[in-house]
Amino acid sequence: MKISSRFSVAVHILALLAVDKGFHNTSEWIAGSVNTNPVIIRRVIGKLKKVGLVNVRPGTGGAYLTKGLDEITLLDIYRAVEVVKEENLFSFHEQPNPKCPVGANIQCVLELNLIRAQLAMEDVLAKVTMQQLVAGLIEKIDSD
Secondary structure (H helix, E strand, C coil), X not given: CCCCCHHHXXXXXXHHHHHCCCCCCCHHHHHHHHCXXXXXXXXXXXXHHHCCCEEEECCCCEEEEXXXXXXXXXXXXXXXXXXXXXXXXXXXXXXXXXXXXXXXHHHHHHHHHHHHHHHHHHHHHXXXXXXXXXXXXXXXXXXX
């Protein structure tokens, strides 16, 4: 199992809105860049809008950023698109055999380590802004 691609799609959308400010940023146009269905783009934009990162012009006006790139971290995006349900990145299989010594104890032994791993990942995401990411993206585009 992988983490949902909604996170990378949301980052792609925000980067596109930042780089191509003058374009008519409709879900169809964004979907062309992401190479996915416009319905998926609308769903992700809806989640980004709900937390105040983007807004959408009425009709076919397209999406736009509502915050500065320096105000948006990758952690904000990660949380906005609900990559993880119920705040837990890792989930445990249900009802291991309580009669097995491993089955009866694995969750409590493993849980603290998995919480630490999630917190470490979230700490890294919190330190990266969209401004940093877009600057790197523009540098890469200009060097190609």
